[in-house]
Amino acid sequence: MSSHQANSLVAFVTGLTGGQLEQLFVQPYCVVAILRSLQPLSRHVLLRFTATSGSISAALVSSWARAEGDSKLGAALAELQKLHLLAQVAQGGQAAWAVNASFQAQLRHAICSGLLTEQDSGALPPAAALPSAAELNAYARQQWDGLLLYLVGGSSQPPGPPPELRGAAPVDIPSLLARAGLMLKDEYTLTQSISQSGFQFLLADLYSQLWSAVRQYLADLQAAAGEAGGAGTAGADLAVAVNFLLRLGLQAGRPMCYSRLAESERVIAAHMAHLGLLMPLPAGGEVWLHPTRMAAVLAGGGRAGEAAAAAEDGFVIVESNFRVYAYTTSAVQAAILRVFVRCDALLPNLFVGTITRDSAVAALEAGITADQIVGFLRQHAHPRVAAKTPIVPAVVADQVRLWQQELRRLRSNAATLYGRFEGPALYASAAEHAQRLGALLYRDDERQVLAVQSAFHDAMRVHIKTQKAALGL
Amino acid sequence: MAAEWEDDSSLLAVLLDVSPTGLAHLAAIPGLGLQSLLEQLLTFLNAFTLLSDANRLAVFTAGAGGCQLAFCSPSCQPAPLMAAAGGHVAADPWPPSAAILSGLQRVVQQAAAAAEVAGVQPGAAAAAAAAAAAHGGGGSCQLSSALSRVLCFIHSMQRRAAAAQGSLLGGSGGGAPPAAERLQPARLLCLTAAPDVPSQYIGVMNAIFSAQRSGILIDACQLGAGHSSFLQQAAYLTGGTYLKPARPQALTQYLNSVFAADARSRRYLRLPGTARVDFRASCFCHKRPIDLGFVCSACLSIFCQQLPACTTCGTEFGAGDKK
Numbered sequence: 001m002s003s004h005q006a007n008s009l010v011a012f013v014t015g016l017t018g019g020q021l022e023q024l025f026v027q028p029y030c031v032v033a034i035l036r037s038l039q040p041l042s043r044h045v046l047l048r049f050t051a052t053s054g055s056i057s058a059a060l061v062s063s064w065a066r067a068e069g070d071s072k073l074g075a076a077l078a079e080l081q082k083l084h085l086l087a088q089v090a091q092g093g094q095a096a097w098a099v100n101a102s103f104q105a106q107l108r109h110a111i112c113s114g115l116l117t118e119q120d121s122g123a124l125p126p127a128a129a130l131p132s133a134a135e136l137n138a139y140a141r142q143q144w145d146g147l148l149l150y151l152v153g154g155s156s157q158p159p160g161p162p163p164e165l166r167g168a169a170p171v172d173i174p175s176l177l178a179r180a181g182l183m184l185k186d187e188y189t190l191t192q193s194i195s196q197s198g199f200q201f202l203l204a205d206l207y208s209q210l211w212s213a214v215r216q217y218l219a220d221l222q223a224a225a226g227e228a229g230g231a232g233t234a235g236a237d238l239a240v241a242v243n244f245l246l247r248l249g250l251q252a253g254r255p256m257c258y259s260r261l262a263e264s265e266r267v268i269a270a271h272m273a274h275l276g277l278l279m280p281l282p283a284g285g286e287v288w289l290h291p292t293r294m295a296a297v298l299a300g301g302g303r304a305g306e307a308a309a310a311a312e313d314g315f316v317i318v319e320s321n322f323r324v325y326a327y328t329t330s331a332v333q334a335a336i337l338r339v340f341v342r343c344d345a346l347l348p349n350l351f352v353g354t355i356t357r358d359s360a361v362a363a364l365e366a367g368i369t370a371d372q373i374v375g376f377l378r379q380h381a382h383p384r385v386a387a388k389t390p391i392v393p394a395v396v397a398d399q400v401r402l403w404q405q406e407l408r409r410l411r412s413n414a415a416t417l418y419g420r421f422e423g424p425a426l427y428a429s430a431a432e433h434a435q436r437l438g439a440l441l442y443r444d445d446e447r448q449v450l451a452v453q454s455a456f457h458d459a460m461r462v463h464i465k466t467q468k469a470a471l472g473l
Numbered sequence: 474m475a476a477e478w479e480d481d482s483s484l485l486a487v488l489l490d491v492s493p494t495g496l497a498h499l500a501a502i503p504g505l506g507l508q509s510l511l512e513q514l515l516t517f518l519n520a521f522t523l524l525s526d527a528n529r530l531a532v533f534t535a536g537a538g539g540c541q542l543a544f545c546s547p548s549c550q551p552a553p554l555m556a557a558a559g560g561h562v563a564a565d566p567w568p569p570s571a572a573i574l575s576g577l578q579r580v581v582q583q584a585a586a587a588a589e590v591a592g593v594q595p596g597a598a599a600a601a602a603a604a605a606a607a608h609g610g611g612g613s614c615q616l617s618s619a620l621s622r623v624l625c626f627i628h629s630m631q632r633r634a635a636a637a638q639g640s641l642l643g644g645s646g647g648g649a650p651p652a653a654e655r656l657q658p659a660r661l662l663c664l665t666a667a668p669d670v671p672s673q674y675i676g677v678m679n680a681i682f683s684a685q686r687s688g689i690l691i692d693a694c695q696l697g698a699g700h701s702s703f704l705q706q707a708a709y710l711t712g713g714t715y716l717k718p719a720r721p722q723a724l725t726q727y728l729n730s731v732f733a734a735d736a737r738s739r740r741y742l743r744l745p746g747t748a749r750v751d752f753r754a755s756c757f758c759h760k761r762p763i764d765l766g767f768v769c770s771a772c773l774s775i776f777c778q779q780l781p782a783c784t785t786c787g788t789e790f791g792a793g794d795k796k
Contacts, residue, residue, distance in 0.1 A: 040738045044734050047524070047730070048729070063743065064742060065741055066741060066743050069740065
């Protein structure tokens with residue numbers, strides 16, 4: 001699996017365990033996504049299995065590889081076995097490989113007749129009702145920015161669900177953010193506020209933000225499935241949700257009719273519309289859901305996701321005198337910038353600020369790294385400066401990194417000081433032992449003094465005692 | 474291995490012979506008609522697009538009237554169409570089967586209409602087609618020009634994809650190596666039932682050499698009765714696979730298990746090879762395949778009989794019959 005997939009929906013799917021994975025094999029889009037995530041050779045092995053009765057003798061399978069490809073084929077078969085796609089069976093006294101029957105059926109169906117299911121083939125909303133790209137972006141931005149603004153504390157209420165889907169249950173955004181560790185609940189006031197990882201979340205690119213929210217959403221479903229014992233409707237919910245998200249990726253830009261979705265799909269469809277991945281639009285007495293750019297970002301995974309996110313218009317200009325000009329009307333963007341920039345002036349469409357030592361150190365102490373700050377400024381660079389190299393002036397980027405190193409110059413450890421050893425042999429042995437434990441913080445051979453982490457005090461005491469006895473002191 | 478394409482996706486161009494001769498030979502194969510061929514080809518194309526989201530596909534048909542593009546992935550659309558769509562490169566929607574099928578049917582119907590005009594009935598015996606081929610290939614497929622057209626198409630698609638990727642990498646500020654070195658691997662699959670047309674020897678060989686030089690694999694699937702010397706040589710020289718299915722009615726299984734594999738996977742898989750390649754050249758004077766011939770010492774033109782002077786470059790062989 002290539003590295004850009006390490007943090008994606010597909011990696012989540014292939015990381016699932018037995019029973020949950022089996023339930024995915026009856027979902028057509030999951031089958032395609034799983035197939036594409038495999039090693040090339042594994043895909044070809046599966047393709048050869050598609051048109052068979054289900055099992056092929058092991059001798060025949062191993063004859064597929066050339067001599068130099070034996071180990072590759074073995075690795076491919078092991079990968080397929082790990083995902084429960086292939087299993088070793090005995091067939092008429094001979095070893096054979098059998099393909100998962102539901103996976104084979106779905107794959108065969110996909111190859112023979114394509115993925116379009118009956119409910120959404122052909123039917124499309126009237127062309128006049130289709131929103132423009134700008135409208136789609138505006139809707140996605142409104143919902144997602146609402147969530148971010150709630151996260152930074154800029155508004156007391158999370159964004160509401162779209163009015164067209166009032167009947168469906170909305171996502172519980174506050175508890176979703178809390179479970180993801182982005183917000184912490186104050187025990188006394190019962191209000192939520194942003195956590196350290198919440199700050200890091202703010203500065204991350206859109207794909208990472210989206211993926212961590214969706215991952216938490218799926219993890220909740222997975223936990224529900226775990227409670228229900230892996231079987232039953234809760235487990236199927238997870239499979240339906242994953243299938244729905246993968247379908248967004250495979251049928252990019254194709255609107256779907258809300259009333260014609262299956263009952264279980266409507267729940268997740270409404271949730272994704274709430275988060276801004278789908279834009280509801282009423283037309284001809286029906287509600288249609290049109291995927292927004294965010295759906296494409298999520299579906300694209302790491303690499304393609306970044307490309308889609310980069311298409312977003314930048315707005316930040318950083319000057320070498322540490323001045324920051326941000327052409328934005330968004331309260332969220334201003335709030336995010338305030339995390340590490342001192343605001344000097346706020347005009348209707350312009351945020352003017354300065355990166356000062358105080359503002360940057362405050363952000364660094366809140367757990368944000370220098371690379372995240374510089375990365376944020378680079379990622380949202382105004383088109384005018386985005387063409388220059390470096391996008392963020394080297395002096396600014398270096399200074400932020402220096403401030404970060406400054407914070408790390410001193411480090412405190414709970415330590416125990418050992419001194420007045422009875423002889424150099426005992427000192428040398430104790431020092432060596434501390435070194436072996438990886439607990440030695442400081443040694444002064446002249447004065448025969450050792451500083452060792454307090455956690456290892458007991459181990460040191462035992463060692464020194466036995467050494468003393470051994471040396472006869 | 475920095476110069477390798479970063480995933481295993483590839484660009485596949487399929488060239489389907491729909492010339493009157495080709496169709497006549499196709500109809501003569503028991504258990505495989507044109508309709509069945511299209512259906513089986515479609516499952517293969519579906520499987521190919523299923524394998525990777527970055528796989529790109531183009532389907533060409535070569536008829537008596539020339540080579541036509543029946544279908545291509547949206548990301549392969551020619552530039553003017555792209556501009557009309559606002560320069561927006563959408564991800565290829567999946568599956569393309571409906572679009573492929575309508576494109577192929579349109580072209581094949583045109584070809585069938587052309588065949589009727591030419592007086593060759595699709596159901597006619599192969600003998601009639603062979604006779605047509607002997608008349609300088611009036612009803613057969615212009616393989617050489619079709620190959621050239623497809624190679625040009627592949628070349629421009631590879632360039633465009635590399636340029637798009639280069640600008641993407643450049644935009645993110647990474648010190649990426651020049652993108653021109655990294656072209657998406659491409660292959661060309663020829664599906665034909667018709668025998669070779671010897672008069673096209675020079676053109677076909679030139680197309681094969683240019684494919685070999687630009688690293689494009691030529692796969693060939695010969696459905697008809699005899700072997701095709703041209704396609705055998707094409708597969709041999711470009712590192713592709715030449716296959717003459719023993720049971721053409723089970724075409725989809727051959728296609729899926731042999732031609733779906735990308736170039737890198739083929740290193741590890743045991744694929745049907747060709748025991749004996751017919752390397753015979755065609756003479757330049759009568760376009761006949763020959764075993765022994767005369768070669769011009771200046772320009773390497775091949776002749777089946779001894780001539781006083783080379784008809785290609787004009788060199789005189791005057792001293793030839795000195796005892």
